Amino acid sequence: MSKGPISTFIQEHYLHFNSAALVDAAKGYETHLLEGGKMMITLAGAMSTAELGKSLAEMIRQDKVQIISCTGANLEEDIMNLVAHSHYKRVPHYRDLSPQDEWDLLENHYNRVTDTCIPEEEAFRRLQKHLYKVWNDADSTGERYFPHEFMYKMLLSKELEQYYEIDPKNSWMLAAAEKNLPIIVPGWEDSTMGNIFASYCIKGQFKPTTMKSGIEYMMWLSDWYVKNSEGKGVGFFQIGGGIAGDFPICVVPMLYQDMEMENIPFWSYFCQISDSTTSYGSYSGAVPNEKITWGKLDIHTPKFIVESDATIVVPLIFAYLLGW
Incomplete structure (x- = not known):
């Protein structure tokens, strides 16, 4: 693939330290795909609110990611940006906010990230209204779905089109829904929509079992991994730390140790983009070699870590992969 000006720039100027690691990781990702490998991307933090969809959606459309693991917040916040972008408020001086300033934002119904x-x-409320319908439809008929499947149903119904406030090609969730891309959402209940669903269950309006669980996500992922890890195998591109990465990476040692599948391949590429540095007991800041001891990565797995701000690094890596 011919490379555009962004790719040319980073190859010419990003030659040392974290910048060189960025280029190495991008080239390793590209090689992994060219050799027939598949890739999982994991999204932690607030990458959807950071509008990563501007590049991630095109990565999905161009088949440069085969499966995503994300937090419940990233699942919903991409759609929130799609339908309410003009109502967002930016606070560039957020470091100077007093507790009273923060309280005033709350009183005006703004949640700061x-x-x-x-x-x-x-x-939040716009999504709640439409999600209630798909949740209720399933609950009343005894059907059960994963959190991301409910989001897909809502998006593909086109009921949200009336609210679109950005170019829909910049929504990674819409791109994923149109491809029916597999998504894993561990700990979904730790999100605004998860809290709202829980409130309906507390009120007796829905059954908790209408929403498929994290255990079922792990069961589904184990089946997917077995079917997709042949040949070059599956790579792991981790944006940030936390449960979005911790949960899916464990599928390999689970299959090997607990399911006794001794020939299951390790993850065949690993990259982590994080500003969390190695410290006492920090998993998010652990160097990739530590994962060898847990049976997640092989000695020979290409390993990259870029200790920097993911909102800066990841769009550049995606731009390189897209030839921009």
Whole structure:
């Protein structure tokens, strides 16, 4: 693939330290795909609110990612940005906010994520209204789905099109729904929509079992991994730390140790983009070699770590992979 100006720039100027690691990771990702490998991308933090969809959606459309693991927040916040973008409030001086300033944001129904405030009414409640319908339809007929499948149903119904406030090609969830891309959402209940669903269950309106669980996600992922790890195998591109990465990477040692599948391949590429540095007991900041001892990576697995801000690094890596 011919490379555009962004790719040319980083190859010419990103020659040392974290910048060189960025280029090495991008080239390793590209090689993995060219040799027939598949890739999992894991999304932690607030990458959807950071509008990673501007590049991730095209990665999905061009088949440069085969499966995603993300937090419940990233699952919902991409759609919130799709339907309520103009109502978001940016606070560039967020470091100077006093407790009273923060309280005033709450009173005005803004929830702050660093320098960006998500509008409650236009984002959370707008989604809640439409998700209630797909949740209720399933609950009343005894059907059960995963959290991301409910989101796909809502998006593919086109009921949200009336609210679109960004170019839909920049929504990674819409791109994923249109491809029916597999998504793993560990700990989904730790999200706004997860909390809302729980509240309906507490009120007796829905059955908790209408929503498929994290255990079922792990069971599904184990089956997917067995079917997709032949040949070059499956790579692991981890954005941030936390459960979005911790949960799916464990499928390999589970299959090997607990299911006694002694020939199951290790993850065949690993990269982590994180500003979490190695420290006492930090898993998010652990160097890739530590994962060898847990049976997740092989000695020969290509391993990369870029200790930097994912909102800067990841769009550049994706731009390289897309030839921009």
